[in-house]
Structure formats: structure tokens, C-alpha cells
Amino acid sequence: MFRLKKNLESKKDQQLLQEYMEQGDLDVLGELFGRYMHLVFGVALKYFGNRELAKDAVSQIFERLITEIPKFEIQNFKSWLFVVTKNFCLMEIRKEKAHRNRFEKFSTNQNMESSELLHPIDEAPDSSLEDNLKHCIERLKLEQKQCVVLFYYQEKGYKEIAEELELVEKKVKSYIQNGKRNLKICLEQLESKHEV
Incomplete structure (x- = not known):
């Protein structure tokens, strides 16, 4: 040998x-x-x-x-x-970059307070954040979950999501915005658990 x-x-x-x-x-x-x-x-x-x-x-x-x-x-x-x-x-x-873009895409389409634009789902993900995000997405109400998944993970626009789920565009925006807010709360709760 x-x-x-x-x-x-x-x-x-x-x-x-x-x-x-x-x-x-x-x-x-x-x-x-x-x-x-x-x-x-x-x-x-x-x-x-x-x-x-x-x-x-x-x-x-x-x-x-x-x-x-x-x-x-x-x-x-x-x-x-x-x-x-x-x-x-x-x-x-x-x-x-493509992965990150879907997280950034939302901020360009929303007129929200700047603190909302720095939501973890908009940031470049690391693996622990991804795991926590998936866990929190599972806990969202059905409509919020569907809209968030279609928007961020399948990269569909408001119009496409509205057609697919048979909703008005305004509702889609609202579900995504509320979904993001709930995700933020859920992620913060998970982080505080880890810190304890």
C-alpha cells in the first residue's frame, strides 16, 4: 500500500x-x-x-x-x-443571495415603521433562526401561515397569493403583516427561554 x-x-x-x-x-x-x-x-x-x-x-x-x-x-x-x-x-x-432576497423583498413592499423592517424574517438567516422560524410559522393562524409561506418561501407576490387563496390583496398584506408581528413575538419568546 x-x-x-x-x-x-x-x-x-x-x-x-x-x-x-x-x-x-x-x-x-x-x-x-x-x-x-x-x-x-x-x-x-x-x-x-x-x-x-x-x-x-x-x-x-x-x-x-x-x-x-x-x-x-x-x-x-x-x-x-x-x-x-x-x-x-x-x-x-x-x-x-436569492435566499436572502426573499427575506428582504417584504421590506420594499411595505410602509411600516423602521423597527418592523428589521424583523428576523427579513434578515440573512442562520440555521438556528431558520429552525425557530419554522417552529413559529407552524404556530401561526392558518391564513397568516399560508400567506407568509407563499410570500417568503415560494416568493409569490401579493396578487398571486390573493388569486391562489381567493382573497383580496389588502387581506393578504394584512395577514403577512400580522403574521410577521406574531412571528417576532414567538421568536422573542423562544430566545428569552434560551437565555434563562
Whole structure:
């Protein structure tokens, strides 16, 4: 086993790439990827600004290579991997932005006091907030719950929601506004429980 490892280390990138393409051996891919793992981590860290997210990106990109490599004619593995990493990071950031936009969308459509605009559902979510939000959404009255879910999670506008639920638009706005108020109260109660 040690000899195999040594054997892999002495090979050039292109040889390892060829070997992986022919045999699909993950040890070979691991050796090749290992040479540039620091590069992948560095690029991901630059884009995400977070060590944990960058570490996750390294493993996700490795998994992606297993299926992606056979689809391409790769002349220079290092350059190709750099582009794959950059694209992966940009896609993740784009997904996160879309996720955040649905939380921000509401504030641009409402004439509410500024304190209401800083509602947790409008902020970029972290996982504990997401869990608490889901818990609180479940506790809303049916109409408020339906409107909030359609607006924030399915990104539908007032008009679409009104048509879907057979309500007037004014009612939809009211349900979302009251739903947000109730969510805020519920989230504050959950937080105060955790602080005790």
C-alpha cells in the first residue's frame, strides 16, 4: 500500500488524471486533489470569508470532481480546478443571495415603521433562526401561515397569493403583516427561554 502511495506521489498531474479517467480509482483522485486542496480552501475562504464554509466547500468540490472530471478534456488540472472552485463559490453565493432576497423583498413592499423592517424574517438567516422560524410559522393562524409561506418561501407576490387563496390583496398584506408581528413575538419568546 505504501509503495502505491509513493508511486502516485511521483506521477505528474496529467498521468494521475489519465489514470483516474481509465480506472475511476478514488485514491488516484485523492492524491491529485490533495496537491491543490490548499488552493481550493484558499479560494473558498476568499469568497465565503468563513473557515467552516470553506472546509465544507473543499469536500463538496471533491465529491463533484468524481462526476465532473469524465465530462471534460482537462489540459491543466490546477487551472481547471481553480475555475471549478470559483464557479462553485459563486453559485453558492448566488443561492444565498436569492435566499436572502426573499427575506428582504417584504421590506420594499411595505410602509411600516423602521423597527418592523428589521424583523428576523427579513434578515440573512442562520440555521438556528431558520429552525425557530419554522417552529413559529407552524404556530401561526392558518391564513397568516399560508400567506407568509407563499410570500417568503415560494416568493409569490401579493396578487398571486390573493388569486391562489381567493382573497383580496389588502387581506393578504394584512395577514403577512400580522403574521410577521406574531412571528417576532414567538421568536422573542423562544430566545428569552434560551437565555434563562
